[in-house]
Amino acid sequence: MAKLTEIGWEEFSGLSLDEKSPYLARCEGDGLPYHTLFAQQFDRPLLERLCALANRIRFINKSKEGALYLKSVLAHKRAMLYFSQPSSRTFLSHLAACQILGITTGSVRDAATSSEFKGESKEDSIRTFSSYFDMIIMRSPEQGLAEKMAWELSNSDRPIPILNAGSGKDQHPTQALLDIYTLIRSFENKGGVDGRMVVFCGDLLRGRTVRSLSYLLTNFNDVKQVFIAPKELQVSDDVIAILKKKGVRYEISDDLKAGVKAADAVYMTRIQDEWDSTKGASAKIETSHFKFGAEELKLLKPDGCIMHPLPRRDEIATCCDRDPRAMYWRQMRNGMWIRAALIAATFGYERAIMDCGY
Numbered sequence: 001m002a003k004l005t006e007i008g009w010e011e012f013s014g015l016s017l018d019e020k021s022p023y024l025a026r027c028e029g030d031g032l033p034y035h036t037l038f039a040q041q042f043d044r045p046l047l048e049r050l051c052a053l054a055n056r057i058r059f060i061n062k063s064k065e066g067a068l069y070l071k072s073v074l075a076h077k078r079a080m081l082y083f084s085q086p087s088s089r090t091f092l093s094h095l096a097a098c099q100i101l102g103i104t105t106g107s108v109r110d111a112a113t114s115s116e117f118k119g120e121s122k123e124d125s126i127r128t129f130s131s132y133f134d135m136i137i138m139r140s141p142e143q144g145l146a147e148k149m150a151w152e153l154s155n156s157d158r159p160i161p162i163l164n165a166g167s168g169k170d171q172h173p174t175q176a177l178l179d180i181y182t183l184i185r186s187f188e189n190k191g192g193v194d195g196r197m198v199v200f201c202g203d204l205l206r207g208r209t210v211r212s213l214s215y216l217l218t219n220f221n222d223v224k225q226v227f228i229a230p231k232e233l234q235v236s237d238d239v240i241a242i243l244k245k246k247g248v249r250y251e252i253s254d255d256l257k258a259g260v261k262a263a264d265a266v267y268m269t270r271i272q273d274e275w276d277s278t279k280g281a282s283a284k285i286e287t288s289h290f291k292f293g294a295e296e297l298k299l300l301k302p303d304g305c306i307m308h309p310l311p312r313r314d315e316i317a318t319c320c321d322r323d324p325r326a327m328y329w330r331q332m333r334n335g336m337w338i339r340a341a342l343i344a345a346t347f348g349y350e351r352a353i354m355d356c357g358y
């Protein structure tokens with residue numbers, strides 16, 4: 001089995017994501033990740049296992065006895081939430097997931113409140129957290145930082161798993177897991193996810209959720225991906241290169257209404273102006289045709305669904321919120337269950353939960 005302790009950082013960082021994945025496995029043969037860093041670590045059997053575990057956790061948690069059992073499962077573990085970028089959902093759903101499993105948590109939500117402010121390196125900060133905790137859930141504006149920290153920790157005297165809760169403009173693997181979980185649940189008893197058309201709309205260039213979900217969707221059969229955006233914010237060539245390599249059907253467009261008519265799922269995203277290199281640059285881009293409102297709602301199939309990783313601004317009108325096809329609120333709650341599943345599986349408690357008597 002490939003191990004992060006047997007490869008130098010320079011060599012590891014030069015590998016493709018597919019080549020890196022075996023180094024991040026929990027143990028030989030069980031298919032689960034130890035460090036969760038990017039979407040390329042998940043294949044379809046693993047996605048289905050995690051969704052089944054999430055369903056099991058949400059069912060067990062319905063009764064007081066079941067909830068108390070779940071709280072006992074990982075009561076001996078502690079997790080650190082290290083978020084150096086703003087977050088509501090990802091932070092709180094990981095926190096709630098830990099609480100469901102009985103995991104005690106600590107947090108740093110702003111590097112200015114930690115000793116990084118005094119000049120401590122990120123490597124030393126992570127080593128510090130690993131002295132007190134058994135897992136680090138981290139969000140950072142820096143692309144690739146979670147990978148570097150996973151390598152550092154695996155080569156330290158206290159290796160603990162890292163979950164990437166969003167890194168730069170690049171990856172948001174646990175968001176993609178909850179998006180897939182939402183799609184699977186939305187199309188349950190309606191023929192499933194295979195053969196569907198998923199339309200992405202908005203800032204596809206800088207939206208890390210789109211990049212991770214686009215990859216996870218390649219695990220399903222014959223799913224067509226349509227990318228609808230202003231040309232300045234269209235999806236990047238590396239995403240398209242993956243789709244071409246995998247023989248996935250895709251289309252690039254700027255016509256949201258046509259996309260909505262044909263779509264099974266419409267995944268809206270916010271303009272990510274926090275990444276503007278010049279302040280106000282995004283505001284100069286014409287985005288008015290990339291908003292989902294009452295007209296688009298009329299065009300959407302009766303069993304279609306509207307998704308959004310949130311937070312939103314005005315790219316989905318609030319008049320859509322009460323429509324049964326609006327899945328974005330459910331998406332958020334699904335995040336808590338799938339993250340609980342991922343954390344439990346990372347610690348090796350998948351079978352203990354799946355096979356318990358509740």
Ligand code: CP
Pocket residue numbers: 086087088089090091166175309310311
């Ligand atoms: N979807 C998402 O990452 O939301 P937050 O930024 O609120 O965590």
